Amino acid sequence: MLPSAPQEEKAVVLNGAASVKQRQPEEPGTGNDPCRKIDVVTIGDEWGSTHGGMSTMNREIAINMASQPDVCVTFLIVGGSCNIEEKKEAKSKRVEILVAENNSEEYCKMIHNFYPKKDLGRLIVVGHGKFGKDAQNIRNKCDCKLMHVLHTPSLSLGMQKTDDLAIRKGEEKDAAELDMRKAADLVMAIGPLLRNEGTRSLSGTGKMVIEFTPGILEEFKDIERSATELDDFKVILVGRDDVNDFEAKGYDIAAKAFADGELKNKPYKLLFVGASEKSQGGKKIKESFRDWGMSDVQLEVKRFASRKALKEEFRIADLAIMPSRVEGFGLVGLEALSAGLPLLVSSQTGFMQMVMKLLKMELLFTC
DSSP: OOOOOOOOOOOOEESSSOOOOOOHHHOTSOOTTTTTEHHHHHSOSSSTTTTHHHHHHHHHHHHHHHTTTTTTEEEEEESSSOOOHHHHHHHHHEEEEEEEOOHHHHHHHHHHHHOOOGGGEEEEEEGGGGGGGHHHHHHHHHEEEEEEEEOOOOHHHHHHOOSHHHHHHHHHHHHHHHHHHHSSSEEEHHHHHHHHHHHHHTTOOOOOEEEOOOOOGGGGOOOOOOOOSSSEEEEEEEEEOOOOGTTTHHHHHHHHHHHHHTTSSSEEEEEEEOOOOOGGGTTHHHHHHHHTTGGGGGGGEEEOOHHHHHHHHHHHEEEEEESSBSSSOOOOHHHHHTTTTEEOOOTTBBHHHHHHHHHHHHSSSOO
16 A cells, blocks of 8 residues: 655535535645646545445545645535545545535536636546446536446356346446546556456457555554463354345355354354344344354354444454455455454455466465
């Protein structure tokens, strides 16, 4: 991950187009002077991570871009909100935040008001997934450049889901995603697996796909883990508790391992973090683990409360696992690695392929 820039830029949170003021030039060298090269607007529905890994990755992309002295970043939150602590964090990372209703006329007017007309020519808007159309609206109305971020292999993921309509939904999402890639001036893929998929899908179009390689996450680096050996062994698995994803995310692989005679009724415990209100606080995911033969004694299920709470779980765990059969990248792997936690990862994840590529490794075996 790119190093953080020492300069700090004022961050503001503005609600509604009427309250938007034009960006004002500051002293040269602050990243906000008239000679800077690039302005970037990234789009999401939160600065935090309550909606999962995609939100975290969007924030990390914004922070990394803002760390460059010639890049000035605005994070546009569409149809969401931002609290005081998040505003402070954004300010410390030189990222400005705009909050808009989910209305294209409003947020396009925001961008026009925020950036002087002469700056729109060097503006890049960054879209992805469900915000791809919002990014296209801004590009078309503000006459700027569009970069699309590839986060998820929609078709491959749909093939692994147990929902009866999963394949059709995956095909529809994949078709919409391809349209967004084709409409973009530049496509950025998270890791080598998605870069390969994006490049193949755009073969013959002349479109360029660049690869973004995330680095160690600063927020997890300060975790201090005890070297004391305990009588039990705690394994942590972080993910969504959608039972339709149970096999796609490899939860069944974890359940079968704990149901096997080598681990069953022994001092090994699995902590699943990611229970939600939609699944009755984890009740459905617990039932799915039981169906695969896992004992309640060895299973603990918690909701995803906050990034701070996740750091605490990493601190007391002995091993993190990411057994996904399909994973475009796999941010949990990067989070665990950043925390210094031993990690067992499926070879079918973009994260593992990134690690192998960086270390120039070859697979000794697959699972």
